[in-house]
Amino acid sequence: MIYKVYYQENMLEVPVRENTKTLYMEADSEREVRFALKDRKYNIELVQKLEGSHLEYEQASVNFNVEKA
Incomplete structure (x- = not known):
């Protein structure tokens, strides 16, 4: 699954x-x-699961770069 x-x-x-x-x-x-981001000391506001048309929309962005947990 992909998360934003x-x-x-x-x-x-x-x-x-x-x-x-x-x-x-x-x-x-x-x-x-x-858990994967805990060492980066980020203040995480929201973790949003992307699926369906929302995922397709995000994939069309030039800033779409997926990291692996």
């Missing part, structure tokens, strides 16, 4: 929408995604 992760790079700052970044990760569960 919304995050802030600095855990100590208050989340601001303009500073929110995203990445895509292939994993079996949301828990696996969070």
